[in-house]
Amino acid sequence: MPSTRIAFIGAGNMAASLIGGLRAQGVAADAIRASEPYAEQRAKVAAEHGIEVFADNAEAIQGADVIVLAVKPQVMKAVCQALAPSLSGNQLIVSIAAGITCASLEQWLGVQPLVRCMPNTPALLRQGVSGLYANAQVSAAQRTQAEQLLSAVGLALWLEQEQLIDAVTAVSGSGPAYFFLLIEAMTAAGEQLGLPRATAAQLTLQTALGAARMAVESDVDAAELRRRVTSPAGTTEAAIKTFQAGGFEKLVQQALDAAANRSAELAEQLGQ
Ligand SMILES: NC(=O)C1=CN([C@@H]2O[C@H](COP(=O)(O)OP(=O)(O)OC[C@H]3O[C@@H](n4cnc5c(N)ncnc54)[C@H](O)[C@@H]3O)[C@@H](O)[C@H]2O)C=CC1
Numbered sequence: 228m229p230s231t232r233i234a235f236i237g238a239g240n241m242a243a244s245l246i247g248g249l250r251a252q253g254v255a256a257d258a259i260r261a262s263e264p265y266a267e268q269r270a271k272v273a274a275e276h277g278i279e280v281f282a283d284n285a286e287a288i289q290g291a292d293v294i295v296l297a298v299k300p301q302v303m304k305a306v307c308q309a310l311a312p313s314l315s316g317n318q319l320i321v322s323i324a325a326g327i328t329c330a331s332l333e334q335w336l337g338v339q340p341l342v343r344c345m346p347n348t349p350a351l352l353r354q355g356v357s358g359l360y361a362n363a364q365v366s367a368a369q370r371t372q373a374e375q376l377l378s379a380v381g382l383a384l385w386l387e388q389e390q391l392i393d394a395v396t397a398v399s400g401s402g403p404a405y406f407f408l409l410i411e412a413m414t415a416a417g418e419q420l421g422l423p424r425a426t427a428a429q430l431t432l433q434t435a436l437g438a439a440r441m442a443v444e445s446d447v448d449a450a451e452l453r454r455r456v457t458s459p460a461g462t463t464e465a466a467i468k469t470f471q472a473g474g475f476e477k478l479v480q481q482a483l484d485a486a487a488n489r490s491a492e493l494a495e496q497l498g499q
């Protein structure tokens with residue numbers, strides 16, 4: 228993104244991941260600014276990425292083509308309302324907040340080109356995935372800018388309907404935590420079976436990595452890969468039958484429904 232100037236409002240985990248991805252792609256430090264109320268966090272992000280980090284949000288957005296809203300959903304209204312008078316009409320706003328709709332952002336900021344998106348924490352390793360939705364004010368050039376921003380840290384997938392952001396949040400936004408939970412549970416179970424904890428952890432982690440890479444790189448789907456591990460009347464079948472007897476698929480659906488519902492609920496609670 229050679230000539231695009233980007234300002235991040237909030238320099239926490241997700242902003243730092245995005246900034247790291249942009250810098251790794253060769254975006255110049257002086258093309259990126261950020262704002263952050265905590266002095267310690269300002270110093271950390273400035274030192275790590277070589278960018279200027281301001282205490283004042285309005286100062287950070289001066290001259291920016293793209294403004295990334297990376298604060299928690301609960302403070303978004305106050306942040307936007309305070310920022311609104313400092314915006315110039317055609318700056319592209321990219322919000323990464325869970326459960327904050329374009330309608331709310333338009334209400335707080337005025338009508339602006341807006342991209343609402345949902346990234347995830349593997350962005351830190353440039354292995355993230357994001358769903359993006361653009362409102363009608365976003366130009367083709369701004370769509371490209373938003374896509375380049377999110378592509379710097381992983382895959383970026385456009386959505387035709389804003390509502391689908393709730394589903395993206397449930398699948399991939401929160402998704403890393405589900406895999407971490409499985410890693411925690413498998414490590415603990417391996418330890419219960421007598422393995423030293425460190426060995427159980429290594430076996431689990433390398434298996435997760437190997438399985439994910441196989442699923443990504445193979446030309447057959449996950450169901451077929453699973454079938455190939457599962458010998459008739461063997462050990463895998465014994466484990467899979469146990470998962471399924473406990474309602475595994477139904478539980479996963481219920482969990483993702485809960486996440487999507489919470490995203491919609493946040494929009495209700497924090498909106499307008
Ligand atoms: N953590 C995750 O897995 C994901 C988070 N998100 C969204 O990203 C957003 C940020 O989340 P995180 O980076 O995890 O949180 P975080 O708490 O690490 O970062 C938020 C930052 O905003 C700063 N901040 C607070 N008040 C501010 C203000 N008035 N002006 C400017 N900055 C202010 C905080 O000091 C903090 O550094 C949230 O809206 C969340 O919904 C989206 C996808 C995944």
Ligand SMILES: O=C(O)[C@@H]1CCC=N1
Pocket residue numbers: 325396400401
């Ligand atoms: O838990 C959350 O609300 C945020 C959004 C997706 C991941 N973390």
